[in-house]
Amino acid sequence: MEAIANGLILLMLSIGHAELWTSVINRTHALKIHEVYLKRLRHVLELLMVLFPLVLLFAVGLSDPGVLVGGEWSQLPLWWQPILLLCTLGFLGLIYSGVRHQFYRPPRQQTAQESELIHLRERLKQDLIGEGPYHYLAGLPFNEIFSVEFTRKTFQLSRLPEKWEGLTILHLSDLHFSGTLKREYFIELCRIAQEMKPDLIIFAGDLIDRMECLDWLQETLGPMQAPLGRFFILGNHDWNQESLQIRQTLSETGWIDLTAEPVRLQHEGQTLFMAGTEAPWMGKLQDVKLSEDNAADDFLLLVSHTPDNFHWAEREGYDLVLSGHTHGGQVRVPPFGPIFAPSLHGTRYTSGTFFRGSTLLHVSRGVSGIHPLRWFCRPEISLLTLHSADKK
Incomplete structure (x- = not known):
């Protein structure tokens, strides 16, 4: 013994x-x-x-x-x-x-969530595995890479203007075009996401892993539309590629680069202040600090590729932060959950909703990855519906 x-x-x-x-x-x-x-x-x-x-x-x-x-x-x-x-x-x-x-539970600011699971292989009835890097991983047993979860989450935010009740944001992240998953996979995902009819579309980085896939943009993100616009930042995988060319090509399709300069978007008589940061890979956090002339009643939205900037955003007074990068861990080991997560906080902010001070963070599990492997951690596209807090 x-x-x-x-x-x-x-x-x-x-x-x-x-x-x-x-x-x-x-x-x-x-x-x-x-x-x-x-x-x-x-x-x-x-x-x-x-x-x-x-x-x-x-x-x-x-x-x-x-x-x-x-x-x-x-x-x-x-x-x-x-x-x-x-x-x-x-x-x-x-x-x-x-x-x-x-014991993780979403904060009380997330008041509802529902999900729809879509199996892309069955839907398209074709082989979606290409010849890109690590393509052999995509065919492993029980791999969930082709089972995408379309989630609808409702957030209640104290500083959201009452006129913006029901404002919807489509949160996309981590597409990782590499040729490992075929173009048709991403075309269909973007088409389904467009059917949600969001008011605003945000892409939170990591678009290209192989420059040969840059022309995919015209058929994937290119056709997507939203009344209040389409905005993007890039991520560390884009930084490892030709980021200037990626940025230019996506901008030419009509998407707006949030890291070029913050955007003050007027909607229903109120201002949505949006900024983006790709730190630590490109730019610096101070490049997107709020200017002194921001009105006290502006609603402040930050798009940060990594959730590691959450604590900084909370100190700066942002109301909502949208991130990706960690892929939910990609592989979760029951009962421990995610093991690998590229974050200074380890696995703390791999996916989900978190709240600090007056700032709400939403971390997407993303759509893909250079390693096309998902076990107990499905890809995710989210529609976020915003409501103002009860004023009683």
């Missing part, structure tokens, strides 16, 4: 070690580091995750003193103690993340 207990402890320590390096991967992928270097770092860390359990098994479990063969933990060399302590903390961190995931 003691050997079994010690074996379980070694397993716990191995999992904790993997969680520590996963935490490093998550946070380095939130920084302004080119994908070439991130990939090299990730490969090294993934190798360490695989090798450490073997080292632990032989150095601690089987070799003298060998806790799996009758030895005692107290007989280990002292230098093992800080290593095992860190691994234990890593395991406790994973447990904490799992508990937080299980």
Whole structure:
């Protein structure tokens, strides 16, 4: 029995070690580091995750003193103690993340949600896997990449003008055109999204992973329309490509770049102040700070590719923040939830709705990714309906 207990402890320590390096991967992928270097770092860390359990098994479990063969933990060399302590903390961190995931509930500012699941393969009756990078992942069993969740969420916001009751925003993010998923997949998604008839359309970044797919814009985002306009920012994957050309091409289809300068949109006699930030990859946060002449009754909307700018937006007084980037984790491991998330906050803001101070954040799970794999984490397109708070 003691050997079994010690074996379980070694397993716990191995999992904790993997969680520590996963935490490093998550946070380095939130920084302004080119994908070439991130990939090299990730490969090294993934190798360490695989090798450490073997080292632990032989150095601690089987070799003298060998806790799996009758030895005692107290007989280990002292230098093992800080290593095992860190691994234990890593395991406790994973447990904490799992508990937080299980107890997550949307804030009271989200008053309703309903979803419609659309299976694109069945709908289009064709093979939607192309020849792009990692195309083999798209065909793995139980992959949910072709089962897209169209969600309708209702938000109640205290500073929303009463004349804007029922204002709708289509929140799109992370299309990741790479050729791995065929053009027809995205054409149909955009067509279905347009059927929601939103007042305003926002795209929150990560559009192109291969420049050969730039001409897809004419048939996907190009035809989309909304009475109050179509606005966009770019993301870190666009930064890794030819971002200036991507920005220009999307602008030529009629979409408005929110990072060029903030937009003051007049609607029903009230002002919607919209700004966009692609920090830390392109631009700086101070480039989109509110100007001193903003009226106190302006409603303030920030589009930030990463949710890492949420706390900054709350300090600046934004009412609503729309983000993507984290893909909901793409793979969620029951009961722990997402493990990988490119964020300085780890898996805290992978998807959903969050509230701080007077600022509401909505993080989309996005549509695709350079790695076309979704387990327990379906792609998402959201229609957000805004209502003013009860003035009673």
